[in-house]
Amino acid sequence: MxxxxxxxxxxxxxxxxxxxxxxxxxxxxPFYIDGELYYEDITLTQEEFYGHLSGEADISTSQxxxxxxxxxxxxxxxxxxxxxxxxxxxxxxxxxxxxxxxxxxxxxxxxxxxxxxxxxxxxxxxxxxxxxxxxxxxxxxxxxxxxxEKLEASIYITVDTLKYLKKGGRVTPAAAALGTVLNLKPVLTIQGEKLDAFAKVRGMKSAKKVMKEAMKKDLDTRFAGRKVHLEIAHTCPEEEAQAWKEELEAYFPGYDIHMDALSLSVACHIGPGALAVACSRQVEELEDR
Incomplete structure (x- = not known):
């Protein structure tokens, strides 16, 4: 064997x-922060990363x-x-x-x-x-x-600020300024390869509602009749992330929801305060385990 x-x-x-x-x-x-090389979870912690990010450091990702x-x-x-x-x-x-x-x-x-x-x-x-x-x-x-199984997963993410999407060129400066004034929260999605726009709503409460409804639709249609793993990712303080988890546990009873801090490579582009809900279909060969 x-x-x-x-x-x-x-x-x-x-x-x-x-x-x-x-x-x-x-x-x-690896990450370059103001020209200096760091390695995630080796020489760069989550706390240090967000400290640099909020301090307007020049951060770029590498491979x-x-x-x-x-x-x-x-x-x-x-x-x-x-x-x-x-x-x-x-x-x-x-x-x-x-x-x-x-x-x-x-x-x-x-x-x-x-x-x-x-x-x-x-x-x-x-x-x-x-x-x-x-x-x-x-x-x-x-x-x-x-x-x-590669496309049998779904992620919905909302961001707290448009600042980092603007920096990455995903929204124009004018759209970011207008969105900030109107308290617009984009909901993004990953369905396969890339991060794409899904919806745009006013306020975090509405963004959470959109994400829950989108995930429920996926579970009722794409993944109907199949077991899935339900998951949370975030760039929030722990108490905010925990509140989101409790909200999802009430909305999706019966799921054992796993929660992690979001990958720093994605966090670079969406900033702090982001929340996500995700699912991945359980592999058939493991369903009886």
């Missing part, structure tokens, strides 16, 4: 401490160096027969395509999963991969199953 290692990046929301508990490897995403990625693969292959690597969506970063190119030099022992996931849905893919490896699946089988 093939012994399969599972690896991801810090966009999954899996911390280095949790990675040790799970028995996986997590590549820290892990090829050398660092290959070095981890080589270390894992000293112990394991194969590696399943689950990076963030190729629609949000070039790191996935880079990893796919690097994997060609590993004689089929490294399988890079380009299943368009980010944050809590990416985390669930990692957990699915671990469970499948526990069933004795090969690296190729795990990759094939996760790729089959």
């Amino acid at each position: 093939s012994k399969v290692a599972v690896m991801t990046d810090s966009n999954s929301g899996i911390t280095q401490k949790e990675a040790q508990r799970l028995g996986i490897r997590v590549v820290p995403m 892990p160096s090829p050398g660092d990625v290959m070095e981890i693969w080589e270390e894992l292959l000293d112990t394991y027969d194969e590696v399943v690597h689950i990076p963030m969506s190729s629609g949000l970063s070039n790191s996935c395509e880079t990893a796919m190119a690097l994997a060609r030099d590993f004689d089929g022992k490294v399988h890079v999963v380009n299943n368009q996931r980010i944050s809590v849905t990416q985390r669930q893919s990692v957990l699915d991969a671990l469970a499948l490896a526990g069933q004795g699946r090969t690296g190729q089988e795990i990759c094939d199953i996760l790729m089959r």
Whole structure:
């Protein structure tokens, strides 16, 4: 039976401490802050990141160096027969395509999963991969199953401020100024590769309502009759995030909702105060577990 290692990046929301508990490897995403290099969850904490962000620092995201990625693969292959690597969506970063190119030099022992996931849905893919490896699946089988499920996830996000969408060019300065005056809250969605506009409403209460209704529609239509994992991601203070979780638990009774801080690579573009609800369909091969 093939012994399969599972690896991801810090966009999954899996911390280095949790990675040790799970028995996986997590590549820290690099950030440049005022020209200085930092690594998520290694030399850059969530608190430090938001401190820099609110302080108007110049922050840019990067991708892990090829050398660092290959070095981890080589270390894992000293112990394991194969590696399943689950990076963030190729629609949000070039790191996935880079990893796919690097994997060609590993004689089929490294399988890079380009299943368009980010944050809590990416985390669930990692957990699915671990469970499948526990069933004795090969690296190729795990990759094939996760790729089959790649569009079976849904994310809705609302932001507290238009400032960071303006900085990233997703809204014009004029639209941002008008939106701020009118207290407009955009609701964004990730359905596959990229972050797209979904709705625009006045006030956070309305934005939450739109997200709950959109998720309910997904559960009643796209995922009707199937088990799903329900998840929350956020860039809020913990008490606000907890209140959102309690609101969703009341709206969707019977779900065990997992909550994580949002990936810093996405937080760069939406800023603090954001809330998200997400779901990912449970993998058929694991439904009876």
